[in-house]
Amino acid sequence: MMKKFVILILITLNLTNCGYAPIYSEKNVTNFEIKNLKIEGNNVVNSIIQNKLQKYFNNDSEKKYVISIKTDYEKIIATKDLTGKATNLKLVVNLSLNYTKLGLENNEQQRVINFSESQIIKRDQNNYEQGNYENILIRNMSELLINKVILQLARS
Numbered sequence: 001m002m003k004k005f006v007i008l009i010l011i012t013l014n015l016t017n018c019g020y021a022p023i024y025s026e027k028n029v030t031n032f033e034i035k036n037l038k039i040e041g042n043n044v045v046n047s048i049i050q051n052k053l054q055k056y057f058n059n060d061s062e063k064k065y066v067i068s069i070k071t072d073y074e075k076i077i078a079t080k081d082l083t084g085k086a087t088n089l090k091l092v093v094n095l096s097l098n099y100t101k102l103g104l105e106n107n108e109q110q111r112v113i114n115f116s117e118s119q120i121i122k123r124d125q126n127n128y129e130q131g132n133y134e135n136i137l138i139r140n141m142s143e144l145l146i147n148k149v150i151l152q153l154a155r156s
Helices: 002-017 043-056 127-155
Strands: 032-040 063-080 086-102 109-122
Touching: 032 043, 043 063, 043 086, 043 127, 063 127, 086 127, 109 127
Parallel strands: 032 063
Antiparallel strands: 063 086, 086 109
16 A cells, blocks of 8 residues: 555656646647638538638637638448448548748748548447437547647648
């Protein structure tokens, strides 16, 4: 019991004194501003992206970006049973990020980066539950993708 207590205290002291900061902490990620945003594609994914990027408008940062995002959602049959009915589905959310970094000089850097998230799920007989589960997965995959976009913009 005493060993566990000592180890717990040592780990706590090391983590608090070594400069550990969470990867998604506010001070690490808000070092850029979005001047213009254009989003095309799937409406569900786009609304999640729009909500997550809202706080990056008008924050007077040194890094300024003009962003164009194109999203795509696909539901693909992954496996079928002997009768030909789908048993597993593959949900894929793709995001294409096209951004231009605006600088003080007139040398604008334009980059295109593609991100993708996919999930294989079992087909459910209840269509209502299946639809709800797919919507939850789409929302989760969209949030993962937009977090990748935010980290990419913060690092470049």
